[in-house]
Amino acid sequence: MTITPSQNKTLFDYLAALLTGQLILPDDAAYESVRQLWNGRVKTRPAAIARCLTVEDVIHTVRWTREHGLPLSVRGAGHEIFGRSLRENGVAIDLSQMKAITVDPVAHTAQVQSGATAGELIGAAEKYGLATTTGTVSSVGMTGLTLGGGYGSLIGAYGLAADNLLSAQVVTADGQLITASAEEHSDLLWGLRGGGGNFGVVVSLEYRLHSLTTVLSGMLLYPLEQARTVLSNFNEFITTAPDELTIRSGFLQTPDGATALFLSPTYCGAIAAGEEVIAPLRTFGNLLVDRVQPVTYNDLIHQLNVFTPAGRHYYLQTRSLAGLQTETIEVLIEQGLPLPSPFSTINIHHFHGAASRVGVSETAFALRQDHLMIEIIAAWEPQSPDEEQRHLQWAQHISRSLAPYAFKGGYINLLDREEQERVPLAFGSNYERLLDLKRRYDPDDVFHSTIGHLTP
Incomplete structure (x- = not known):
């Protein structure tokens, strides 16, 4: 059904009357600011945005x-790359105002509404000396992160964000509220743990929390000419890294315009032990910068926000590698550098430890062996269509060059709309089970625009 501007007001008056929250239409003064996602490149314009405040608002919107x-x-x-949370001329359920968080310090759990960010969850949990796996920046939404899997700096000790999901409340395609847990709708809980937002509207999530406040973390920078040696040493080092240590790595541009290699370790055990464990990293090359120090986990996930502001234009490609071979190191250096803008990065996530010990069939997230997930992040201030193409082509070229060495699937939270063929490969042997779940919970494919792009 197509909605013309003249039809909007009359048609949507009925929906607006059902809601506790606001219904935002294109003619409203708030529309542009509400419509905007973190990625300023997304220009999709829904016919209406339902800013839900309650679960009942969500139910009414789905049914209507x-x-x-x-x-x-x-x-x-709203921290999203590809704009799958908005559909042109459709209705967007906006959960960003639903942020309530309840921490149970005795049970070490948190009940989190679906609009809450990583920073909001960790800020609430920190008061009780607790934390859980989140993304690396505080503005990332916990729901989208979790539904796709959820890499982060605590992955070695605590597993993916999805591995810490204990239960979820979901509004189904027919407007019913159900709970997915180990006791009821356990099949759906399995699918929500890394299977994408394909089965309904998740309105709240329950997470397992862990005793943690302070970590040993920060940035080690090495000169570009030492990148081959440092990355080779890094690749060998991580094969024996303890669970408590997870290391991001990659390339960034320094304030003086130079390109540098970085290693960013996060150790979530005793600080003294962590200093001993990470000491070899300092010997891999001639350090330009050493900013590794004790820091609260809450502060850590806020530190990168300044590098990822909302409204900038972003484009991302991703590949996952079993490790860094000589050939893949050459691709990253020869094809990836120089970076196309001061804001662009190549970011390498370290997957190991507790996350790797989860069985392939235990959750929908299927890539359970040690690996490195490469994020090729093009970021720029908008100028011209030609300028945009240069950034897109840079990321796509590196991705194509890494493809022969990479696993055939990909991290579904970071796959572009044009990469649909990689989705079944990402889920591997779990894909058919996910299709069965889709047929059971969303037979009409109502939620096909959300993460994962599964079709029933």
């Missing part, structure tokens, strides 16, 4: 939208 045959999408915190 389906009754009127309109496309439906779901937005959490």
